[in-house]
Amino acid sequence: LEGFLGRNIYYDASRACLMLAATAANAVSDYNEMRVMSQHSPASEKSMFQCEHPIENVLWPIRCLFKIAVTRDCMSTALLLLNGTIPNELRCLENHGGYGVSLDAPPPSLHLCKSIISMIIASS
Numbered sequence: 001l002e003g004f005l006g007r008n009i010y011y012d013a014s015r016a017c018l019m020l021a022a023t024a025a026n027a028v029s030d031y032n033e034m035r036v037m038s039q040h041s042p043a044s045e046k047s048m049f050q051c052e053h054p055i056e057n058v059l060w061p062i063r064c065l066f067k068i069a070v071t072r073d074c075m076s077t078a079l080l081l082l083n084g085t086i087p088n089e090l091r092c093l094e095n096h097g098g099y100g101v102s103l104d105a106p107p108p109s110l111h112l113c114k115s116i117i118s119m120i121i122a123s124s
Contacts, residue, residue, distance in 0.1 A: 021065060
């Protein structure tokens with residue numbers, strides 16, 4: 001997908017950015033849910049993280065988003081979309097479950113945050 005987005009100019013960059021930002025937000029949220037579930041039952045951690053590098057499943061939509069941003073010169077749009085859709089878990093804001101009940105979420109993944117920041121810096 002990265003190669004396609006970098007070479008092909010016949011797609012709607014705004015729509016592709018929107019879809020990738022939504023995919024990135026969903027992937028980060030799913031990753032954080034898996035971390036919370038593995039924290040409550042450590043025995044299931046192996047089953048939760050089946051792939052060797054689960055962080056790569058989260059980073060690929062962000063990487064593609066920045067590939068579009070650089071190739072099609074829409075970095076400000078990509079950053080605004082990512083900022084608008086990024087889950088509160090990465091912002092270290094308090095999580096609330098249903099009915100205002102606080103969830104015992106682990107702190108955000110430092111590796112994930114550093115990887116996203118590194119991609120932003122490398123793209124600009």
